[in-house]
Amino acid sequence: MKLTVLGSGTCVPSLQRNASGYLIKESGHQILVDCGSGTLLQLEKSGNSYKDVDAVFITHSHPDHFADLLPLLHALLYAPNFHREKDFQIFAPHAFRKYYDQAIASILGTPDRFRIVLNEVQQTMNCGPVLVRSIKTVHSADSVAYRFECGGKAIVLTGDADYDQGIIALASGADILITDCSFPDALKVPGHMSAKECGRVAAQAHAKQLILSHLYPADTPDIDRVTEAAEYFNGSIRLAEDLMVIEL
Ligand SMILES: [Zn+2]
Numbered sequence: 001m002k003l004t005v006l007g008s009g010t011c012v013p014s015l016q017r018n019a020s021g022y023l024i025k026e027s028g029h030q031i032l033v034d035c036g037s038g039t040l041l042q043l044e045k046s047g048n049s050y051k052d053v054d055a056v057f058i059t060h061s062h063p064d065h066f067a068d069l070l071p072l073l074h075a076l077l078y079a080p081n082f083h084r085e086k087d088f089q090i091f092a093p094h095a096f097r098k099y100y101d102q103a104i105a106s107i108l109g110t111p112d113r114f115r116i117v118l119n120e121v122q123q124t125m126n127c128g129p130v131l132v133r134s135i136k137t138v139h140s141a142d143s144v145a146y147r148f149e150c151g152g153k154a155i156v157l158t159g160d161a162d163y164d165q166g167i168i169a170l171a172s173g174a175d176i177l178i179t180d181c182s183f184p185d186a187l188k189v190p191g192h193m194s195a196k197e198c199g200r201v202a203a204q205a206h207a208k209q210l211i212l213s214h215l216y217p218a219d220t221p222d223i224d225r226v227t228e229a230a231e232y233f234n235g236s237i238r239l240a241e242d243l244m245v246i247e248l
């Protein structure tokens, strides 16, 4: 699997950190995880294309995680000289259907050239060659985390999540664990993990590599969060950066 960080940021506009988005590529299959505002452009900047996305997995119904889904589908429908035929799969928590019906389907209607398939998140799902697991997280009413497995490798993305045992179980032995690291420990808020909590999760899950993401701006340098996480986790820790690529 090949992972590209499209957005390591949050709802706060930033020239360095776009809102949440990640691309996982495996055997020609392309999976988008979250699609916050700006993701469509970030895909282009990363050398990928919205035209090739097979599926998108939404972690929860906060706009920094899904706002570019409408522009993405709009582009797939109306880009000149482009005719998509394969299905476009959306996997999202139950509550997302209401938004989809009211704010996407009501505008775009039903495409006649390809199908948009909205799937409600299950505990286990198949997406091309990738096995996907999910668990509910402590963040919002409908928030979930995802684990993507293929060829004996695993990438886990917590989405927005507070520290809890479910995240640790989902991340067990993960090759890459990407966590919500919204704030350094001194600014911890409920519903998001601090840097130290990210380190605790990675250590307790025996993850191989920890990537700190969903970074809200703070008064202290972002790199200090690596130092905080390292108090608990002695494996590899990196800050997520937009357009960073990790190959497994
Ligand atoms: Zn968020």
Ligand SMILES: [Zn+2]
Binding pocket: 060, 062, 139, 140, 160
């Ligand atoms: Zn959120």
